[in-house]
Amino acid sequence: MAFLEVKDLQVYFPIKGGFFNRTVGHIKAVDGVSFSLEQGKTYGLVGESGSGKSTTGRAIIGLENVTSGQVLFEGKDITSMKSKTKDLRKDIQMIFQDPYSSLNPKKRVLDIIAEPLRNFENHSKQEEKKQVQDLLELVGLSPESIFKYPHQFSGGQRQRIGVARALALKPKLIIADEPVSALDVSVQAQVLNFMREIQDQLNLTYLLISHDLGIIKHMCDHIGIMYKGRYVEEGTKDEIFTNPHHIYSKRLVAAIPDINPRMREKQYRYRQEVQEEYNQSYNDYFDQEGLAYSLQSISDTHKVALPKRG
């Protein structure tokens, strides 16, 4: 039994149009996505804007209505809103992209972090304070800062407060949607290190959603690449980065700037080759609507979206 299993997930948004604002079509934000997460590991969901990676994350936690498909968490179906018991919601938490807007500026750190606790558990003021202080310490902030407001912290510290809030209910799975993309490189390093640390400490599972392949490469064990709502490739980190099969994955990997200036020419040529291949073999990898085919296994862990043979 997989820890979290997503089966053929579809999230469609209606397009309104015509004279009476009827639904004239659908945007297939997520169009038949399946994957599973192993406990204690980090799964990376990569894609460019409009790929549906964030919608997938939001659908798992129940922030989007699922059109069809299933989400199984420890074997239990958590897809439909009704069956979502409180206990399950405690087990999955989310970290958001922007540490500047995701924290209420008028609330003290104590209230921000205690909010989920108050929703789910009954604690005395004293216990609550103690718990919040423990959480702050866990995320590397001084326990004395419970009475401060978000603006008194730097970007990295704010993101830690967001993490502390997510950790308050001792979740098993954390969905991190672009957790560091609003942060500077050095601050980003701080948050990423820390996310890894608490993963080991608390045996957390991450679903890390990002457009930054550098971060995905650094953090993830397994990676799924999305394009226009569909999976184009899935595999281990090595498979994706050293042996990408799908032309879109290749293009994505080739687009990452190399930090070694000596590789400049080589990278540039590689990118050019990939672009040529992309132009030539586009029709082999995408159907008439420009969408990816369904995934075919090419090894135990490696799956690529290819047209069915024969």
Place this chain on the structure above:
Amino acid sequence: MWKFIVRRLFVTFPQIVLLSIIIFILAQMMPGDALTGLIDPNIDPAAIEQQRERLGLNNPWYVQYADWVKGAVQGDLGQSFRYKMPVTELIEQRMINTFWLSLLTLIFTYVMAIPLGIISGRWNDTWLDRAITGYTYIGFAAPLFITALLMVWIFGFHFGWFPTGGSVAPGLTPGTFEYFMSKLQHLLLPAFSMAVITTVSTVQYLRSEIIDTKQKDFIITARAKGAPESRVYNRHIFRNSLLPIAAFFGYEISGLIGGSVFIETIFAFPGMGKLFLDSVLLRDFSVVSSVVLIFGIAAILGALLSDIILSIVDPRIRIK
């Protein structure tokens, strides 16, 4: 864009129907009906009942509503029991008066608001801007009827520059130049009094639009192109800031309707607003409901106009 306008018209139509139903129901709920005021109380109740039957007053409400709408569309809004004449006839001349008053008010409003808003927005936080915003605060705080009374007292009684009532001096033949000038002279003071107040919201709106646009990134792009300040303002800032003002135009109409009730009463100007208040006081309900209907339709059409203007001037709303 045509698609958008047609679709918008489709929304407008039910709005007007709904408005007419509400007005009809409210009129029905008022004590008395078309006969109550007209007849001699000494007439035999049986005869009255017969008359009611003949006039259709005993029909179910939707039949009566249908009759009313049928009449209204053909220009028959019933009888005014007070003036003993058809409402349509009563309203016609007043509507024309109010139309000219509103038009002149709008002209005054924009003639004042646009330069003031531009000055205030371009040189914000200078003493000139402070003076202008000071004026807008006073304009917001001072009720329209107080301002109007002051105007009447100062320019009407004290200086005697303008007439203090009516829409035209008596004894002039319509169509002559004197008649036209007299009409205009009767319009100037009420229109100006109203504009002094209605202009402040436009000034503030324009000022904040300009200040907002000034800080947009594309203004820096324009400067980086080498555009001199005059061009930056004329081509980029003012053009973009006046757009929402243009769209606001339709909504001004609703404001004018409310204002006309006060202004026309204070200036004893024979228009729709005054007629409305008079009829309410006299309980001349067929007139009241007709006036409200016309006001309501004007407001709905104003909103429609706003949306159409916006769809024409703003490419982001234009639908291809």
Place this chain on the structure above:
Amino acid sequence: MSNKLLEIKNLTTSFRIGDDYYAAVDDVTLTLNKNEVLGIVGESGSGKSALAFSIMRLHNRAKIEGSVLLNNQDIVNMPTTNLNKLRGDDMAMIFQDPLTALNPLMEIGEQIGETLLLHNPRMTQKQRKLRVIELLNLVGIPRPEYVFEQFPHELSGGMRQRVVIAIAIANDPELLIADEPTTALDVTIQAQILDLIRKLKNEMNAGIILITHDLGVVAEMADRVAVMYAGQIVEIAEVHTLFENPLHPYTKSLLNSVPTEGQDKLHVIQGIVPSLKNLPRKGCRFAARIPWIDASAHEENPVLHEVELGHFVRCTCHAHFYFSDESKEDEKNGIS
């Protein structure tokens, strides 16, 4: 003939906060040659964008001291009318956010044409249109005749950035300043835009200042790199030297905090970037972030030292710098 295009000497740009002036760009001295890409790297608050804006005098209310010489003409003290002749003609800028850098109510053709109109008054409308279409072709926009009449919201982010670039290169500028030109874009689009900038550089023989926080972008694009911290240049060197032999503690730390192959833990710089109001006015500005280095290692008034040909480093502390293992522990308590 000299190859020198831009010469910045002791440039200081200060903003007024309350009653005092605070320098966002502090005593920056730089040169840029023709056909050269100078990368300027730094995190938010380092003053890199303020520097770019100062070069074109695009700040609204700032006190600018020192000199910026473009082909030996001083921009800082030039009358605005003369400045407007240079802006958009001899020097141009590519902005960070293509969503906001274009006027939403103006057709694409008109926006690009405006730059031409301002600097070539004799051009006829027809010539202008031809040139705009040529430019749209040059930046790789398909169906230029059609796009000419479109509005910004009808284009994707990548296409809009191409339009912003077309505006910048319309009059073949000698100096092109690109302020985070790809930050708002997806990676595959970023790669295309960078290729385009590279191609244009080769064709136009322009000098380019490329401002970015992304070390990968610098590594791919720049000939020389300047690293900025808290308003000052802390290190400047030829690109290979900077990446292979970084000297300043900040440069070293920055390079170590980028996720690369085989690292378990990323380097974290202690503390936070000081805000404009809290900048130390004396001494080494980076000292507070490397507290385990002895105070005597720093200069009292740190200046740039030329350690090898063309490689400058600020402050003497670099000679004594080493990475501390306890940085993590200190950081836990170091909440400011």
